[in-house]
Amino acid sequence: MLYAYVDSVDFAEMTFDAALRRFLSLFWLPGEAQKIDRMMEKFAERFCSQNEGVFANPDTAYVLAYSLIMLNTGEITDLARCILSSYLYLFTV
Numbered sequence: 001m002l003y004a005y006v007d008s009v010d011f012a013e014m015t016f017d018a019a020l021r022r023f024l025s026l027f028w029l030p031g032e033a034q035k036i037d038r039m040m041e042k043f044a045e046r047f048c049s050q051n052e053g054v055f056a057n058p059d060t061a062y063v064l065a066y067s068l069i070m071l072n073t074g075e076i077t078d079l080a081r082c083i084l085s086s087y088l089y090l091f092t093v
Contacts, residue, residue: 002042012050016047016064020043041062043062044058044062048061
């Protein structure tokens with residue numbers, strides 16, 4: 001069902017950040033990391049298939065998308081803000 005949903009979204013000729021914002025505006029992101037991981041992986045595959053040449057491969061887009069989600073979570077969550085420093089972030093990616 002996730003694959004069909006993501007495949008229905010058009011990311012053609014969008015910048016990466018605009019495509020990610022559009023994707024995330026269509027639903028509430030689940031709290032479970034494994035689900036977020038799968039969603040970002042499928043988003044990256046779809047984005048790269050519609051925007052060839054932006055990234056060398058979908059894995060690069062996936063790492064960037066997942067990292068942006070984690071950084072945003074760190075900004076929103078008070079506890080994460082205390083724990084997640086930029087130094088620590090560099091070693092978790």
